[in-house]
Amino acid sequence: MSATKNEPRVPTRLPAARRRRQLLEVALRVFAEKGYHDASMNDIAVAAGVTKPVLYQHFTSKRELFTELLGDVGRDLQDNITKAVAAANGPREMVELGFASYFSYVSRHRDAFKLFYGGGLARDAEFAELVGQVERTIAGHVATLIEIAGLSPSQRQVLGHGIVGMIEGASIHWLNSNSDADPATLAQQLADLAWRGLRGVTP
């Protein structure tokens, strides 16, 4: 029995499953920081303390790696929101809880959010679809909450996307300004703005 039993000198040489998870974590960080185009597979490999071919042992291509991350993040975000909203009593609470869960998610997973909003995703059909799915779902739910009269379904949908854009825009600015403001407070104020409008009469 040698002295190097449970304590490898440097934690290289991981079992495949662990390595894969590590690579996903690292790739998320690197993609979030540099964006899809500017992050090279080499960057990711080096950041993981490993070389490129190891990456290709676990993922067949850069696209596939990114797609998997994007899908995971999208599902995660959407699950968080739908679960939070399901606990609401009435539309106003749906808005409050929905906003709160969104900001909570963003504040806890900044890298994941940056992946979602950040890159040239809009240009790539596959990537855009993954993001669009989530946005469409949220926008659709929001659309049912709009109480303005005389709107066609497609008009409601556009306005729903407007609210989604409002959340995204506020989130992006919030992250970029490195504000340490409480995400719950922010969500509360934004939900207030969405619900009562700019004119903000007190109920």
Place this chain on the structure above:
Amino acid sequence: MSATKNEPRVPTRLPAARRRRQLLEVALRVFAEKGYHDASMNDIAVAAGVTKPVLYQHFTSKRELFTELLGDVGRDLQDNITKAVAAANGPREMVELGFASYFSYVSRHRDAFKLFYGGGLARDAEFAELVGQVERTIAGHVATLIEIAGLSPSQRQVLGHGIVGMIEGASIHWLNSNSDADPATLAQQLADLAWRGLRGVTP
């Protein structure tokens, strides 16, 4: 006097100034369609019926070309909005006119808008600054219109960015869904939503 006097057989070989303007127009189209990364200088040259070095006779680099376009579009958009808003009487009309001018601009200059929202601009410091300047300015104006009480300046700014994101999100969805809806109607409804909120009580 030869027969080829004022009617060159094919309008190649333009004087420098005209060529430059044509290249800017074509580059705007190509960048809007394919995004900054996926549009190559060759693409632009070919689309202009010309070869790459001609492009480099007028612009020292791809970045410079894109930066010039981005700056032009930003100035143009901002000018349109500020001029429209200047004619308003009171905050509600500011919102209405501001939204209307934004959507009017987007509908008239789709390529310009796609350039602005579309690419990996957020990752690139210089590009992000050009876009951010416009967004910050608009968000700042909007922030002064929020009548919710008890907000700090930075909180107002975040909410202002929320409204800007709302306009952008709605615009993007509007363009992507190839809706033939009237931009003025859309602006009206979105302004309504922003002003009165989701709950949309009629005044």
Place this chain on the structure above:
DNA sequence: CCCGGGTGTTACCGTGAGGTAACTCGTATG
């Protein structure tokens, strides 16, 4: 003791993009 499988590395290829040097060609002017 050695040997097999799986983990990782070095070194490489092909491609496509930004960018440039050197040449050609049309045209206006004396």
Place this chain on the structure above:
DNA sequence: CATACGAGTTACCTCACGGTAACACCCGGG
């Protein structure tokens, strides 16, 4: 008609990136 200038082209360089083949190394089981 000659010539000079400026618009355009061909052909190339360099470099970084996605992706891969072939080899090296470690460790558990007969």
